Amino acid sequence: MSESRTCVIAGGGPAGMIAGLLLARAGVDVLVLEKHHDFLRDFRGDTIHPSTMLLLDELGLMPRFSRIPHQRVESARLPAAAGGRVTLVDFSRLRHPYPYIAMAPQWDFLDLLAEAAAEEPGFELRMGTEVIGLLSEDAGDDGATAPPAQGGAPPPQARITGVRVCGPAGEEEIQALLTLAADGRWSQVRQQAGLPAVSFPVPMDVWWFRLQADGAAQSAAGTILPSFDTEHPLLPIPRGDYIQTAMLIPKGSDAALRARGIEALREQVSAGLPALADAAARLQLEDVKLLEVQMDRLTRWWRSGLLCVGDAAHAMSPVGGVGVNLAVQDGVAAATRLAHPLREGTISDRDVAAVQRRRMPPTRLTQAVQAQVHRGLESMFAQHSPPQVPAPVAWALRQAPQLSGVMPWVIGVGVRPEHAPSWARR
DSSP states (O other): OEEEEEEEEEOOSHHHHHHHHHHHHTTOOEEEEESSSSSOOSSOOOEEOHHHHHHHHHTTOHHHHHTSOOEEEOEEEEEBTTSSEEEEEEGGGSOSSSOSEEEOOHHHHHHHHHHHHHTSTTEEEEETOEEEEEEEEOBOTTSOBOOOOOSSOOOTTOEEEEEEEEETTEEEEEEEEEEEEOOOTTOHHHHHHTOOEEEEOOSEEEEEEEEOOOTHHHHHHTTOOOBOSSSSOEEEEEETTEEEEEEEEETTOHHHHHHTOHHHHHHHHHHHOGGGHHHHHTOOGGGOEEEOOOEEEESOOEETTEEEOGGGTEEOOSGGGOHHHHHHHHHHHHHHHHHHHHHHTOOOHHHHHHHHHHHHHHHHHHHHHHHHHHHHHHHHHHHTSOOOBOHHHHHHHHHOGGGGGHHHIIIIIOSSOOOOOGGGOO
């Protein structure tokens, strides 16, 4: 079987869904392919930053988002090396319509985007359909094109002309003017396209586990903030009847920490999150999943007929919870730049290269900030102690509290926030 679309998007995550929504609002025929049958997965970021909420407002979707159960994170206080605690991050100092981070289940966020996109006549979301290969055609010396490649990696000079997929109806070929790869940090499209990447060292991995909270613990969950008072920082994420919890651990330390036994973990969780002590007492080691953290970025995000965005273009560290929001901004930038040439059938290499030129600087800067935080985490892990704000930094923050608004701007708004184009606003 085969079909033809103007744009096919591999991956129904934040980048793919927002790009699909905007392209459909521009009148582009767009198909989003998601290999899972739903969006319900634990290993997802739930941080929705001010820039993303403003974008939802511009798209006319903020009233819908406000109905999704979520918690607000407005500040973070850390122990200072010289004693006491200091406010390192204060979102209330942002001059912004949404001066906070919203902790909302990502599947609810994606459902919202999918529902809004389904209202557009040119949009289709196909669940349970995985991209298993790329189609390509290779221009010869005489300018003629060879038939689409059926297997293996397309040669570097070949133009990508679509994808091969496997779904409920079996295998299928989908021809497209543009293939947008938004299939995450383990992107199969990126791998098959052979795009070059650079990787960066990271000092940590993440333990990921559920705390089954009930009764009073659920009520207390609304006030729970990240805990930096234990050897390993804890980030609790309320998700209805349970708390999804991330614990930062030194890179490669999974086996050694498991060897300590479950009681050591329970004690640390209880100390860092006292409201969840009863839930921690029921935690078992087999409930703890390891997330191996990586940070990288493609040096080239595109080839003829193909563009990577979001985690497929740059895997971010969990520091700052910026992954969702950078992915959304990539999707907006791609749709804004490519909508017209896609609609007119004139898309070129210049168009897709322009998206990388726009989005590479904020990617580089954000990863540079994350690398600085990584150095502090390395020191913390080496000393087996909770993180502390260095004495000079704590002194500066106390003398000039407005400095606590710098980091919220960097991670919450970004150096190049994207806005909805006029034709996509409602």
